[in-house]
Amino acid sequence: MSNSNLFLKSGFVRAPLQNGVGRYVCQLQRIVLKFCKSHGGSRGLRDYIEQNLVDFAKENPGIVVYLKPRRHRSAVVVGEYLNGERVWMSLHNKTHSEITKWIEVLRTQHGDVSSVRLRKFQHTEYPSVQGPWTPFTFKDSELNVANLPDAKFGVNNRLPISATEQLRIMFEKQKLSEKDEQDMKTAE
Incomplete structure (x- = not known):
């Protein structure tokens, strides 16, 4: 283990609130797209907004999408999740297809997992008293x-x-x- 993990909080990767057991609830609550109307570094995000944003909003009605134009600033996306986590990502000089992929990544994850040191790769609330299953x-x-x-x-x-x-x-x-x-x- 490296020294950088010593000061991270430890935990498990698990579905929040048993997500997916009954039905799937998208954990991305809000997405904020910050861009400049004239800056060259925001071109990819402006293309994404013109071509794909309406379709994204129709396909994901549970996600609130905000557009925030800012003068002479780099393109940024901020994702806010149901667990209170916020993920900030710079989209400076990214292409339209790269931005589409990164927004899909934000949509499918459940917050910032990199800030947690994983104790185990699996976790269950009700461990078996009979031992692990085998074939x-x-x-x-x-x-x-x-x-x-x-x-x-x-x-x-x-x-x-x-x-x-x-x-x-x-x-x-x-x-x-x-x-x-x-x-x-x-x-x-």
């Missing part, structure tokens, strides 16, 4: 003493034919019937 958790215990390969434990013996397999069989039958019809026509 062998719900297997038959007879499998432990069986001599394999055994037809009793074959996958195809227990599963019905899949829909894909049924379509393939139907297609083969259709091809054969069409071929038979063509052979009959050529024989006549």
Whole structure:
């Protein structure tokens, strides 16, 4: 661990308020686009505003979009999230496509994660008392003493034919019937 992580608050990456369990709630609450009407560094943001901003606002009705023209200043975007975090990003001399990608990044994240030192890569509010799940958790215990390969434990013996397999069989039958019809026509 580097020294820069010693003074960061520690935490977990998790969905805020169980987000996505019932329905997804976009965490971006407000986005402020600050730009200059004449400065060359704001050209990409002005192009984005002219071409994509109306579509972005229609697709994301839960996000409030503010435009703030400023004289002789560099282009900036500020994203404010439901957890109170604010993310500030300079868009100076960025192209229209780069700005589109960065605004999509702001829309899909849930605040400034870089200011938190991660203790673990996963976290749960209700850890299992039975231990972690493994691929062998719900297997038959007879499998432990069986001599394999055994037809009793074959996958195809227990599963019905899949829909894909049924379509393939139907297609083969259709091809054969069409071929038979063509052979009959050529024989006549």
